[in-house]
Amino acid sequence: MSCHTFRAAPGLRTLALGFALGLGCGTHALAEAELPMDTILVTIGRVLQPEQQVIAPVSVIGREEIELRQAGDLGDLLSGVPGVTAAQGPRPEAFVPNIRGLGEGRVVLRLDGARQNMAIRHRAQTLIDPALLERVEILRGPASSLYGSGATGGVILFETLDAEGFLDPGQRFGGRASLGYQSNNDAGFGTATLAARSSEVGLITSVSRRSSDDFEDGDGSTLALTESDVLSGLVKASWRPDDAQRLSLTYLGFVDDSPSLSTADRATGEVIDRSTRQQSTSLRYQLYPENGWLALDAVLYWSELMLDERPVAPGQTRTENSLSTVGLDLANSSRLQTGEIAHTLTYGIELYRDIQRGLRDGVPAPQFRGSRRETIGLFAQNRAELTERTDLVFGLRHDGIDSNPDEANLIATSFSQTSLQAGVLFDLGQDWAVSASFNEAFRAPALRELFIGGQHFPGNFYIPNPDLQPESARNYELGLRFDRAGVISPEDRLRARLSVFRNDIDDFIEQRVRGAGAAAPFTNTTRFDNVGKARVEGLEAELSWRAGDYRVDLFGARLRGDDRQLGIPLESIPGDELGLRVERSWRAFLLGGRLIHTFEQDRVLGGMHRAQPTPSSTLVDLFASWQATRAVRVNARIDNLTDATYRRHLTLINQPGRSVKLHASYLF
Numbered sequence: 001m002s003c004h005t006f007r008a009a010p011g012l013r014t015l016a017l018g019f020a021l022g023l024g025c026g027t028h029a030l031a032e033a034e035l036p037m038d039t040i041l042v043t044i045g046r047v048l049q050p051e052q053q054v055i056a057p058v059s060v061i062g063r064e065e066i067e068l069r070q071a072g073d074l075g076d077l078l079s080g081v082p083g084v085t086a087a088q089g090p091r092p093e094a095f096v097p098n099i100r101g102l103g104e105g106r107v108v109l110r111l112d113g114a115r116q117n118m119a120i121r122h123r124a125q126t127l128i129d130p131a132l133l134e135r136v137e138i139l140r141g142p143a144s145s146l147y148g149s150g151a152t153g154g155v156i157l158f159e160t161l162d163a164e165g166f167l168d169p170g171q172r173f174g175g176r177a178s179l180g181y182q183s184n185n186d187a188g189f190g191t192a193t194l195a196a197r198s199s200e201v202g203l204i205t206s207v208s209r210r211s212s213d214d215f216e217d218g219d220g221s222t223l224a225l226t227e228s229d230v231l232s233g234l235v236k237a238s239w240r241p242d243d244a245q246r247l248s249l250t251y252l253g254f255v256d257d258s259p260s261l262s263t264a265d266r267a268t269g270e271v272i273d274r275s276t277r278q279q280s281t282s283l284r285y286q287l288y289p290e291n292g293w294l295a296l297d298a299v300l301y302w303s304e305l306m307l308d309e310r311p312v313a314p315g316q317t318r319t320e321n322s323l324s325t326v327g328l329d330l331a332n333s334s335r336l337q338t339g340e341i342a343h344t345l346t347y348g349i350e351l352y353r354d355i356q357r358g359l360r361d362g363v364p365a366p367q368f369r370g371s372r373r374e375t376i377g378l379f380a381q382n383r384a385e386l387t388e389r390t391d392l393v394f395g396l397r398h399d400g401i402d403s404n405p406d407e408a409n410l411i412a413t414s415f416s417q418t419s420l421q422a423g424v425l426f427d428l429g430q431d432w433a434v435s436a437s438f439n440e441a442f443r444a445p446a447l448r449e450l451f452i453g454g455q456h457f458p459g460n461f462y463i464p465n466p467d468l469q470p471e472s473a474r475n476y477e478l479g480l481r482f483d484r485a486g487v488i489s490p491e492d493r494l495r496a497r498l499s500v501f502r503n504d505i506d507d508f509i510e511q512r513v514r515g516a517g518a519a520a521p522f523t524n525t526t527r528f529d530n531v532g533k534a535r536v537e538g539l540e541a542e543l544s545w546r547a548g549d550y551r552v553d554l555f556g557a558r559l560r561g562d563d564r565q566l567g568i569p570l571e572s573i574p575g576d577e578l579g580l581r582v583e584r585s586w587r588a589f590l591l592g593g594r595l596i597h598t599f600e601q602d603r604v605l606g607g608m609h610r611a612q613p614t615p616s617s618t619l620v621d622l623f624a625s626w627q628a629t630r631a632v633r634v635n636a637r638i639d640n641l642t643d644a645t646y647r648r649h650l651t652l653i654n655q656p657g658r659s660v661k662l663h664a665s666y667l668f
Contacts (some may be wrong), residue, residue, distance in 0.1 A: 044137045044157055046146055046331045046346050046381070047295065052481065055393060055423040055435045056143065057499050057540060059084075061136040063165075068590075068623060070180065070637055070661045071130045072187070072210065075648075080581070080596060082540040082557040083140050084154075085574045087265060087650035088124070090215045090226045093256060093276055094264035095124040098650070099140055100503065101536045101561045101573035102153030106443055106471075108143070111158045112250050112282045113299035117150075117354050118323045119446040120368065121511070122263040123307060126158075127254045127278050129232035131178075131191045131208040134159045140540065141501060142441030142475040145395040145421035148350060148377045152441040152473040152505065160234050160252060163195040163202030172197060176667045184659030185226065187212030202238040207231075217654035218645030225271065231255045246286045254278040262309060267653040270316065275308040295333040302326045320359040321368045323447075327352025347380040356447045366453030367462065370406035373447055375399060381421065389429070393437075395421035401444050405451045411466035413450060417442045431484040441473040445509060449528040456526040460513065463527045469507045471530075477501040492547035499540045508534040508563070532565030536573065551583040551592075560603075571611035574649040575601035590625040601649050617646030631668060637661040 040051040040060050051058050059081045071077040074095050075086035087103060088094040097107045109116040109126050116126035136158055143151040167174050175194040181187065193206040210230040215223040232255070238248040256276040263269035282301040287294055304324035311318055331348035352375050358368025381395030401415045423437030445468040452462045482496040507530040514525050538559035545552045556578045561570035576599040583592035600616040620641040626634045643658040 042137050044139045044155060046297070046348070047333045047344065052433070052483065053391070053425070054139075055425055055437045055479065056439075056477070057082075057140045057479070057497065057542075059138045059140070061138075063134050066130055066133055066136075067633075067663070067665075068625060068635060069130075070182075070635060070663050072182065072189075074126075074128065074130065077130050077133075077136065078138070078156075080555070080579055080594065081138055082542060082555045082577070082579075083538070083559065084138060085648060087648055089265050089648065089651040089653040090223055090656055091260060091264045091653075092127060092228070092230075093124050093258070093260060093274060094122055094651075095127065096265075097125070097156060098572065098574065099138070099154035099156075100501070100538065101559045101570065102503075103572055103650070105150055105446055106153040108147045108151045108155045109158070110147075110155070111252065111280050111303065112160055112301075113284055113329060114280050114282045114301035114303045115325050115327060115352055116280075116303060116305070117325050118305045119448060120307070120321060122265050122269075124276075124305070126305065127256070127276060128158060128160075128252065129208045129210065129230065129254070131189075132160050132206055132232055132234045132252070134161050134165055140499075141477060142439040142473050142503065143421075144399075144417075144419035144441035144473075145397045145439065146379055146381060148379075148397065148399050148419075149375065149401065149417075149442060149444045149470070152443050152471060152503075160236065160250060161193065161195075161204055161206055162236060162248075163197045163204040163238060166193070166195045166204055167197060167202075174668060176665055178663060178665035180661065180663035182212070182659055182661045184656045185212040185215045187228075197238075200240055202236075202240070204234070204236050206234045208233070215656040218640065218643045218657035219654075220657070221654070223267075223654060223656070225259050225261055228256060228258045230258075244287060244289045246284075248282075248284045250280075250282045250284070252278075252280045259312070265651045265653065271312050272316070273310040273312055275306075275310070277304075277306040277308075279304050292335040297329075297331045299329045300327075301329075317361050318359075319365060319368075320357075321365070322357045324355045325352055326355075342385045344383040345380065346382075348378075350377040350379070351375065354447065360454075364406075367455075368448060369410070369451040369453065371404060371447045371451050372406075373401060373403045373444075375401045375444075389427040391425045393421065393423040393425070399442075399444075403445075403447060403450055407451075410451055410464060413445075413466055413468075415444050415470050417444070417470055417472070431482055433481045433483075435477075435479040435481070437475075437477045437479075439473075439475045439477070441475065443471040443509070445470065445528065449509060452528070456513070460524050460526055463525050465527045465529060468509065468528060469530050471505055471507050471509055473503055473505045475501055475503040487545075489547055492545065494543075494545050496543045497541070501539070502535065502537040505534040505536070506532075508532065531563060534561065534563055534570055536561040536570065549585045551581070551585075553579075553581040555579045568605060569603040571604045572650060573601065573603065575599045575614055575616065588627040590623075592623050594621045594623075595619070598646075611650055612652060614647065614649040617644055618642070619644060619646070631666055633665050633667070635661075635663040 042051050073092035075088045083100045085098045096103050105119040139155040143155050173196045179190045189210040191208040195204040215226045233253045236250040240246045260274045261269035280303040285298045287296040306322040309319045329350045333346045336343040354373040356371045358365035377399040379397035384392045397419045399417050404412045419440045421439050425435045427433050451464050478500050480498045485493045487494045510531050512529050540557045543554040558576045559573050561573040579596040581594045597618045602613040604611045621639050623637045640658045647654045
């Protein structure tokens with residue numbers, strides 16, 4: 001099943017030739033085969049392969065879709081993916097992705113291969129302007145056997161623009177200038193991109209600027225402190241000495257100087273001036289000689305997210321927090337044969353160090369104590385083609401993690417964890433396939449959770465918990481897929497996917513606030529505890545129909561989560577969701593609309609310092625695109641057409657009301 005014919009999406013064709021041996025196909029096979037244009041290639045399994053060969057559900061957001069959505073932040077970009085949400089409200093500096101009800105560090109984020117490990121409540125895990133992205137890959141479900149700590153909910157890979165994908169074949173120099181406007185918050189934004197390449201060297205640079213006033217919700221109320229002033233930049237150089245090798249160097253910067261709240265995902269809190277700085281640098285080497293043994297992907301990276309929160313009222317304190325990560329990720333795929341069984345063996349090593357620093361009025365802050373963590377992970381995964389119809393996947397990873405505080409009076413911790421993956425994909429024939437999988441995953445306690453101290457709020461104080469153990473998850477999943485051409489007419493194609501899963505999590509970590517008089521060993525305190533056993537279960541369904549110029553997508557997700565020890569619901573589970581998307585294109589025009597209904601989520605306890613019930617909502621978006629000339633493109637949208645008042649689950653601030661968006665770009 002592993003050497004089906006397929007065609008890379010635009011911008012990935014050259015990369016596909018390099019990755020071919022990881023799929024067991026020579027580059028000549030890809031070059032000569034009749035390859036379906038609509039096959040989506042993904043790298044989220046650490047080897048390039050068609051999306052339908054990945055056992056776990058995968059969603060891909062490509063460059064064309066990114067432009068069509070006109071997303072102002074990553075939360076907007078991820079909306080409409082089954083089982084995926086972002087609990088940030090309209091402030092991008094609070095972006096925390098949630099996959100299948102698991103967020104707060106339970107989703108691995110990688111930006112051009114660099115891990116993004118920041119973990120502070122009410123603050124972002126990573127930041128990037130969507131205008132600088134080429135594509136996003138989202139894996140739903142545990143994946144620690146390949147990606148280590150934090151992949152209990154899933155994995156999101158962000159890939160930035162690249163000269164090879166930006167320029168047309170044979171084009172040596174080009175660029176794009178774009179301007180946009182959004183009515184709700186009177187936002188203006190623009191992006192300038194330049195790219196050049198020779199036979200061996202490529203270079204791309206892009207700068208994006210966004211500036212806006214405060215949003216208004218559907219009731220016309222101003223969402224205070226949602227204004228923004230964001231500057232993002234990308235520089236990427238690449239060198240390809242031959243078809244078998246590629247070396248690239250990427251620098252990405254993000255700067256946001258905006259007033260906000262210390263609790264940026266809420267409507268109330270301490271008003272601050274926040275300066276957010278993010279930098280990420282990665283050096284990537286890819287080697288794909290046509291010998292069957294090497295398909296190497298090596299990334300050396302450094303990333304840092306810095307938050308400088310300055311007081312605006314007397315008596316407030318200034319906090320400066322940063323988390324930097326330096327790491328090395330090596331993965332190789334080898335093609336083997338045992339008898340008549342073909343194997344694709346993917347194996348490697350991941351090493352990274354997190355360094356956390358926090359200051360409060362210029363002195364070390366106990367709320368974000370100076371500390372460091374070293375992680376080493378060894379992994380291997382084998383995909384065996386047992387028969388023409390049956391693929392068996394087995395993977396194993398072992399991680400060793402050491403966490404050390406800077407203060408001598410605090411206790412260092414060490415963890416080791418082994419994560420297993422096993423799955424089977426069986427072709428039933430007649431365009432049907434079924435899959436079954438078991439995945440183990442874990443999340444090591446964050447540095448802040450282990451070593452936190454100081455005041456939480458007046459009268460309540462954090463205490464560290466060196467006895468915290470890693471969360472461990474076991475996910476059982478069944479999948480059913482359908483893919484058929486010529487269902488109604490000769491040129492149409494119908495695809496469907498259903499996933500049913502149960503994720504059992506032991507030693508689930510939660511922040512526990514204890515008040516005076518509570519029957520607990522600690523009173524008037526907050527600390528992070530392992531709370532026992534949790535279970536998240538649900539189903540996700542997707543259906544996509546393409547027929548010439550028409551496109552119809554249906555999707556839905558139903559999630560339930562419970563603390564099995566206390567018999568109470570998990571608060572991080574979003575409401576059930578149903579969505580419909582319809583498009584029609586002809587000549588140079590595209591028109592479409594999207595409807596997403598989110599059901600009420602009232603399976604929460606409520607009360608102070610807890611998640612609140614989230615009302616149901618129905619959102620209607622309309623969009624259009626006009627390719628006026630080869631060089632000029634105009635996109636238009638109306639988001640939240642009915643001006644509904646709503647909010648995302650886990651946030652206490654409303655989302656924006658109706659907004660008209662316009663975007664024009666000139667390609668040269």
